[in-house]
Amino acid sequence: MTKDNYSGKFAEFYKKYKRMPSYAEIMELFGYRSKNAAFKLVNKLVEAGVINKDKQGRLSPANIFGEIKVLGYIEAGFPTLVEEEVLHTRNLDDWLVTSRDSTYLLQVRGDSMIEAGIMNGDTVIADRSRPAKNGDIVIAEVDGGWTMKYLKKTGSKVELLPANKNYKPIIPRHDLNIAAVVTSVIRKY
Amino acid sequence: MTKDNYSGKFAEFYKKYKRMPSYAEIMELFGYRSKNAAFKLVNKLVEAGVINKDKQGRLSPANIFGEIKVLGYIEAGFPTLVEEEVLHTRNLDDWLVTSRDSTYLLQVRGDSMIEAGIMNGDTVIADRSRPAKNGDIVIAEVDGGWTMKYLKKTGSKVELLPANKNYKPIIPRHDLNIAAVVTSVIRKY
DNA sequence: AGTATAGGTGAACGATGGTTCACTCGTCAA
DNA sequence: TTGACGAGTGAACCATCGTTCACCTATACT
Numbered sequence: 001m002t003k004d005n006y007s008g009k010f011a012e013f014y015k016k017y018k019r020m021p022s023y024a025e026i027m028e029l030f031g032y033r034s035k036n037a038a039f040k041l042v043n044k045l046v047e048a049g050v051i052n053k054d055k056q057g058r059l060s061p062a063n064i065f066g067e068i069k070v071l072g073y074i075e076a077g078f079p080t081l082v083e084e085e086v087l088h089t090r091n092l093d094d095w096l097v098t099s100r101d102s103t104y105l106l107q108v109r110g111d112s113m114i115e116a117g118i119m120n121g122d123t124v125i126a127d128r129s130r131p132a133k134n135g136d137i138v139i140a141e142v143d144g145g146w147t148m149k150y151l152k153k154t155g156s157k158v159e160l161l162p163a164n165k166n167y168k169p170i171i172p173r174h175d176l177n178i179a180a181v182v183t184s185v186i187r188k189y
Numbered sequence: 190m191t192k193d194n195y196s197g198k199f200a201e202f203y204k205k206y207k208r209m210p211s212y213a214e215i216m217e218l219f220g221y222r223s224k225n226a227a228f229k230l231v232n233k234l235v236e237a238g239v240i241n242k243d244k245q246g247r248l249s250p251a252n253i254f255g256e257i258k259v260l261g262y263i264e265a266g267f268p269t270l271v272e273e274e275v276l277h278t279r280n281l282d283d284w285l286v287t288s289r290d291s292t293y294l295l296q297v298r299g300d301s302m303i304e305a306g307i308m309n310g311d312t313v314i315a316d317r318s319r320p321a322k323n324g325d326i327v328i329a330e331v332d333g334g335w336t337m338k339y340l341k342k343t344g345s346k347v348e349l350l351p352a353n354k355n356y357k358p359i360i361p362r363h364d365l366n367i368a369a370v371v372t373s374v375i376r377k378y
Numbered sequence: 379a380g381t382a383t384a385g386g387t388g389a390a391c392g393a394t395g396g397t398t399c400a401c402t403c404g405t406c407a408a
Numbered sequence: 409t410t411g412a413c414g415a416g417t418g419a420a421c422c423a424t425c426g427t428t429c430a431c432c433t434a435t436a437c438t
Contacts, residue, residue: 008290011289017249018249019247019248019249020208022394022395022396023394023395023396024394032416032417033416033418034416034418035396035397036416036417037416039396039397040414040415040416042396053396056395056396057397059396060207060208061207090294091282092281092282092286093280093281093282095377096281096375101197117306117307117311118306119306122306136378137378182378183378184376184377185374185375185376186285186373186374186375187306187373187374188284188285188372188373189325189326189371189372189373211426212424212426212427213425221386222386223386223388223389224388224425224427225386225387225388225427225428225429226385226386228426228427228428229384229385229386230385231426242426245394245425245426246425379438380437380438381437382436382437382438383434383435383436384433384435384436385432385433385435386432386433387430387431387432387433388429389428390427390428390429390430391426391428391429393426393427394423394424394425395423395424395425396421396423397420397421397422397423398419398420398421398422399418399420399421400417400418400419401416401417401418401419402415402417403414403416404413404414404415404416405413405414406413407411407413408409408411408412
């Protein structure tokens, strides 16, 4: 069994149970009949930097699980070199979500934001706690309905601008309630 | 202290140490002087569905940490109603990443895929293990350089198509090595 | 008034945790 | 052939774990 397979089993377990296995469980996981075998294996993985162990011997994953390798740039235009080197790793959750309680996912219908690269079927991450600045893409309740648009503030005047020439800007008549600011857009193929 | 603050402290701890606190640690966390106080608090949170407890009393977060609430649709075009109801929750990692070992993040430079809604500065998630099908967006090594394009297969012929009228299709002369398939696009504001 | 009841204290319990020690069994190099 | 070494076994160790019990407030409700 390779070293990747070793840590893979731990990652599997951690993903399933959201905690590290005890030594008794590691025994079952690898078919050992001695706790000490598990103990030695763990120490190796600690040295390899895959697992962390605190002073009291409790285990925790060492960032590796849940983190995704980040390579360099890819040029969409002309072919260039991508360093085949891993620059660092990144946890998607930590990267995209600052405050979990005030964050929501919304699926997008329609094409009014197409020029901003937001297409029909995309998912947006919206944060309710972030203050809306001029130029932000916001989720807003305007005159009784909900919409997603660019926010344009000019003095005390507020407009909601689409990113599609076929649609007109919205100037709120009665109520404008900005519910959330779009912090990210995700498209899944 | 509200119930959210209770679970918030657990979420904080779990995020920091990637494991649930022991009862002794919960005591410190909340300033209790008795383990039993922690014990009773945990049981409440188990009943509230925030924390899971297995047969041997070990704790694990009950999906709530790390999961983000999913609301309904947002109409980009015209204002519509968004049900203010949480449909379900979703874990970004599980949703976007199928096999962690073969997944990479790449930052996009250039505008050759702009009509596919992939803009300069976006981040793409690429999977090395997924087979590349006709119409997929792929990361490919062609004639010594790297690029990201649509893959077009017609019989035995292979082309790389940009999503921008200003760029021409790439027909590989010597080598074409499809390294990864783009599974998601992320744009962060 | 009394009296439930939620929330905390403090001590004790057995079970399980991680750890250590002595030993065995192959494998590989000298 | 010998010896060193990595890897697994099996038993024992104590600290810590989760749990339970009896007891002690407060606060709110009849």
